[in-house]
Amino acid sequence: MKKLIASRTNWPITVVLLISGIVAILGPLYLAVMVALKTPDQMTNVLAFPKYIRWQNFADAMRLTNFWQNFANTLFITGVNLVFTLVTNSMVAYAISRNRHRSKLFNRLYYYFISALFIPFNVLMLPLVKQASLFHLDNILGITFLYIVFGLPMNTFLYTGFISKIPVALDEAALIDGATPFQVFRYIIFPMLKPMHATVAILSFMWTWNDFLMPLILLSDPNQQTLQLSQYVFQGQFSTNYNLAFASYLMVILPVLIIYIIFQRYIISGVVSGAVK
16 A cells, blocks of 8 residues: 555655745745845845845844834733633633533524634724724733634634543533532643643734734834834835844744744644544
8 A cells, every 4th residue: 555655656746846835935034034134235136145244133123113112012912812812712612512512502602703703804993993992992901802802713613623522421520529610621621622722822822923903903002012013113105124124024923933833733733633523
């Protein structure tokens, strides 16, 4: 069987696809690094190695973007979002998963959350701005709460698929021993969700850290800007300082890149486990 599979492998096409994938992924990153390390007078050939490296680009980019203040804002939003997302979203998914087959209400709630995945964010922008202003959610705390709410549909889908594979007999045994439903979730179900916790945490981290649109429409206070929003400072009316801009971009994407490289196996395994029932 192995020989048959190997004989059917089209190696020329496989190699071409691999090389194309590597170029498509590493090409833009290489370009960003080259531009970030150069001075404006070396921009005649952006793909060439710099004649001399200008590390000052990173220091200047930090100063122009108020990097550390915006880094603290982004880290706060992302960190609080992760903690509350893991606790609340898994709790909602547990209640739905254990009751949807015997209750029309929970079954409808499940499809209600899933249906939100098909609504583009652009459709919600205008009403979101009005409602956020009305309820005073146009600040760091408000936008953190909104990230938790907007992540609920996707996370409910992932958690529900994973919880459905956990035997109900565990819940019933704990209830017979005198545990409450909350204790069953806290001491039995929640620890068993570690693989899915890792997946949801990584996906939520990348989404919150990289998001630009929601901070753009909700955060008007310069002291509450996120790192993504602060990248606007390099966009002038007639020109763009590409060297400083790309240096800033690299500093913003570096945490996400490190997190993804370390935990990418959890993303793949977790999504497959949550999507397949």
